[in-house]
Amino acid sequence: MERSTTHHQFVGPKSRLSPLALMVMMAFPVIAAEETDDKSRAYARNVVEFESDLLRLDNGSKVDLSRFSYGSSASPGIYRVNISVNGEEVAQEEVEFKAGDNRQVYPCLTPRLIQLINFNEDKLPSEVKQALSSPATCSNLVSVIPEAKFEFDSGDQQLNIEVPQIYVHRTARGAVNPELWDSGVPALMLGYYVNGYDSQYSSGGDSRSLYASLNAGLNIGAWYFRHNGSYNWQKDIGGEYNTTNTYVQRDIAPILGRIILGEYNTSGQMFNSVPFIGAQVSSDDRMLPESQRGYAPDIRGIAKTNAKVTVKQLGNIIYETTVPPGAFLINDLYPAGYGGDLEVTIQEADGTTQQYTIAYASVAQLLRPGTQRYSMTAGKIRNTGISDEPMIYEATYMRGISNIFTGYGGVQVSENYQAYQLGLATGSRLGAIAIDATQSTSKLGNKAGGTKSGQSYRITYSKLIDETNSNITLAAYRYSTAGYMDLLTALQTRDAAQNGYDPNNIWRSKNRFTVSVNQGLPEPWGNIYLSATLENYWNSGQGYNKQYQMGYSNNWKRVNYSVNVSRSQSSNGNEQTNWYLNLSFPLWDAWESHTPYMSLRYNQDNNGGKSEQAMISGTLGDQNQYNYNLSGSHDSQSGTSANIGGGWTSSIATINGGYSTGKNYHSTSLGLSGALVAHSGGVTLTPYNSDTYALIEAKDAKGAKISGYAGTSVDRFGYALFPSLSPYQMNSVSIDPEGSSLDVEFENTAQKIAPRSGAIVKVKFNTNKGSPVLIASSFAGENLPFGADVLDESNASVGIVNQAGAIYARVREDKGTLLVKWGNDIGSSCKVSYMLAPTTGDSQASHIQQFTSPCTPVQGPVSSGPRTEMASTH
Structure with missing residues (x-):
């Protein structure tokens, strides 16, 4: 050699x-404009012409740069790629690429790719339909449909295909093909939070405690086992572990729901939530496309030509699309708060316009037309503190009937108890309103008054008043007759009587009213809010419990400030009123990194009590992985105190600590939180608790940072955890090479995945x-x-x-x-x-x-x- x-x-x-990027940076390309009459050109065929006269070799000859004239210079071969059609992700699978006459690679048009494009055969020209019915071996999509376009980014392994919208079935924005929902890899996971507290008193006494919460899981295929519990220890009392839930779940994609077996809780959609051990099948709105969750009305209209449709709310454009001539339907608006009428404009090709308004207001019970929400539960009631825990059967169902109406109903049955509910929600120019009635029958036994029957009526209202920018976000009133009881109240009443206690000590709700109003003032005068709750009981023998809150918030230059007042009055006449003043501002330029903030708070109550506090807080580190706070306070009753605290988000855990001293005491606290996941490649730790993770594998890339999460990086085994993924929708998982060895090169630094809820999805970043x-x-x-x-x-x-x-x-x-x-x-x-x-x-x-x-x-x-x-x- x-x-x-x-x-x-x-x-x-x-x-x-990458070498290609280095080469392109040195090439000084000149981009040539496409000819406007050549509609068959694709993204990947947007020609980049390199000025070869500037790149002559020493002997005067020109170099051949045609290989790079069509964008990314991928070699022919088979690649595993993310495929999107008209901007929507549809699949991730292997695609074969071949080189055309111009040396540009193109994806082979296979029956599978035709299926993913989701052509609308009724709209296809006959010659195109015939070509698609029996595609030639590795034919080019652009040769079949000249108007089609494609772009292949070999660096990000992304294939983008665009086909005229008229040729494909319309899909909702944010839709992800259920075939892409990833169940992940087999894994064992454990999330934890531990906090220890120690106080010493000048009298010689002390107080010590330890609290730990655990969230454990085991994923095997599409079955996810979960356990949630907590341990609480106190000096002189001892420790006790309490189980919250232990269950196994599995998605059922065809019904957009899942089955849960074990210890869980009823849905709480119509009846109060009840803990049970048994089985539940329920829908999950997160399985719907993001643009079809929550409530928004369908928009229908008729276009005379190829028209642009624009939808505005409160003067802001929230949707815009182009539709062909004829009737159209827009059913994928993203939910936009609790209200604000929609202004629809249809602009025809000749410049003429049509305009109309659709009323839009929402309450939690409203659903989009044709969508549904359901839950079915069967099991045994648990952890209620009663001696007899009977079986429970519950079923609830909601369905969007039209733009205006949503109907809902449910049934809840247990031993000696039955309840039924029917309701209707509607949205109109007057606001959104939901009305429902519940009938209950409770067999309490002779000691508790025999059988009681009653009704509970509820009305919920929401409205955004555009003219005054007043937002009544929630106003609800419930009235229950003397014989009405919810399930747990009935069980507790019966149990109290059977064990010799007075059943009248179990209070039964009579009236409950809640309201919350937000009022935006003209610029620059800030915002006012008001909330109130009033409630009384049939067997309390006293008046209403009342709570009121009112506040004003605004900012002046760099200072944010708010004034708040709260008042509570119990049914026995006790009253408490508190006034609060809060200010916060950066100590220097707010745009500078690690700028500390000062917070000032003043509080006074109606009994003459006063307190003041000043606190400085901030972050440090290149990823803000360190945080700190220092505060001093004075209270008219407890005197002066001082506190110091801080935290560190490391690559494996989050650590927090604090020290406080005051009149006759000093205390110390220490906390630790994070999670670990055991998988086929070992055990990987993270400072972030989550239920759904991406398990990143990047061999030889120790130290590479995980984008968006302070302190996290690839460990020495080549793994890292990317937390808090949104299930059933596309998530971008990215890695930052900074911090890894310079002898490692990444083939790509970002990928997209759509995990199931609870999945541990392995994402492999190839490295050289x-x-x-x-x-x-x-x-x-x-x-x-x-x-x-x-x-x-x-x-x-x-x-x-x-x-x-x-x-x-x-x-x-x-x-x-x-x-x-x-x-x-x-x-x-x-x-x-x-x-x-x-x-x-x-x-x-x-x-x-x-x-x-x-x-x-x-x-x-x-x-x-x-x-x-x-x-x-x-």
């Missing part, structure tokens, strides 16, 4: 761009480990052609030739041979030998070695092309 000639040189740390080299070389006395491929001895592409004729590559071995290839014949390739200089410490990982080595002729046949390495998320 020939040794590399002349000298080696270390070049300082460089950006780890090797030493970066920059080799000055020549062949037959001439510079190497710009853009030529550089292959290693395993025929894997490891680099490229830059504009200066130098080789930029990343090599895995300390010495070896590289093949430089710019054509298919033997005269269009040569080989370069290299030998890396000895290094110490991490110098190899943090520098590019630069040296000179000649490129010599190749003996024997030349490989037809580089080996394609597929990127995969699983």
Whole structure:
């Protein structure tokens, strides 16, 4: 083997761009405008013309840059890619790419790809329909439908396809094909929060406690086992562990719901939530496309031409689309708060417009037309504190009947108890209102008054008044007759009588009224809010419990301030009124990193009590992984106190601590939280608690940061956890190479996944480990052609030739041979030998070695092309 000639040189740390990106940066491309009459051009065919006169070789000849004239220079092969059609993600699977006459790669049009595009056969021209019914082997979509477009980003493994909307079935915005819902990998998970507290008193006494909450899980296929519990220990009392829930769940995609077996709670949609052990089948709104969750009205209209439809709310555009001539339906508006009428404008191709208004107000009971929400439960009541825990059967159902009406009803049955509910919700210009009635029958036994029957009536109202910017977010009133009881009240009343207690000590609600109003004032006068709750009971023998809150908030320059007052009055006549004044502001420029904030608070009550507090808080670290707070306060009763606290979000856990001292005491607290996941590759820790994770695998990438989550990074085994994924919708999982060794290159740094709720989805980021080299070389006395491929001895592409004729590559071995290839014949390739200089410490990982080595002729046949390495998320 020939040794590399002349000298080696270390070049300082460089950006780890891919060889292609480095090449393009040096190429100074000129983008040529497309001809407007060529509708068949695709994204990937938007030609980028390199000015070859600026890139002549030393001998005056021009270089062939046609390979890069059509965007990303992917090689033909099979890739695992994310596929989107007209902007919506539809699948993630293997697609074969072939090179066309212009050397541009295109995706093969297979029956599976045709299925994913979801063509509307009724709208297709006959010749297109015939071509799609029996596609030729690896035909090009653009040759079948000239108006179609595609773009393949080989770096992000993303294939974007655009087809005229008239040719495909319309899907709701944010829709994710259930085939993409990922059940994840087998894994064991444990989330935890632990807090210890110790107080010492000047009298010589002390108080110590420990609290820990645990969220454990085991995922096997599509079955997810879960356990939630907590441990509480106090000095002189001891410790006790309490189980909250233990259950197993599995999604049932065809009914947009799931089954749960074990300890859980009823839905609480219509009747009060009850803990049970048994089985439940219920819907999950998160399985709907994001644009079809919650309530928003359908918008219908008729367009005379290809028209633009614009929807505004409170003067803001919330939706815009283009529709063909004829009747149209828009049913994928995102929910927009509790109200605000919708202004619809249809702008025809000739410039004429139609305008109309659709009333929009919402309450929690309203559903979109055609959507439903359901729950069915059967099991035994648990953890109610009563001696007899009977069976419970409950079923509830809600359905959007039209833009105006939603109907709902339910039944709840137990031993000695029955309840039925019917309700109707409606939205109109007067606001959104829901009215329902519940009938209950309770057999309490002779000691508790025999059988009692009664009714409970509820009305809920919501309205946004555009003219005054007044938002009545919730106003609800419930009246219950003397004989009405909810299930737990009936069980407790019967149990009290059977055990010799007075059943009248179990209060039964009579009237309950709640209201919350937000009033925005004209700029710059801020905002006012008001809330109130009034409630009384049949058997309390006293008046109403009353609670009122009112507040004003605004800002002046960099200062945020608020004034609040709260008043409570119990049924026995006790009253409490509190006034609060709060101010917060940055201590210096709020745009600067790590700017600390000062908060000031003053409180006074109607009994003469006063308190003041001043606190400074902020964050530190390049990812804000450190936080701190210092405060001092004075209370008219307890005196003066001081507190200091801080936290650190490390790569494996979050640690918090604090110290407080005051009149006759001092206390210390220490907290630890995080989670661990055991999987086939080992055990991975994270400082973030979550139920749904992406398990990132990036071999040799220790130290690479997880985008968006302070303190988290890839561990020494090549794994990290990306928390808080949104189930059933596309999530972007990204990794930041900063922090990893410079001898590691990422094939891509972002991928998309759609996990099921509770899944641990493995996301693999392919990496190439090797030493970066920059080799000055020549062949037959001439510079190497710009853009030529550089292959290693395993025929894997490891680099490229830059504009200066130098080789930029990343090599895995300390010495070896590289093949430089710019054509298919033997005269269009040569080989370069290299030998890396000895290094110490991490110098190899943090520098590019630069040296000179000649490129010599190749003996024997030349490989037809580089080996394609597929990127995969699983």
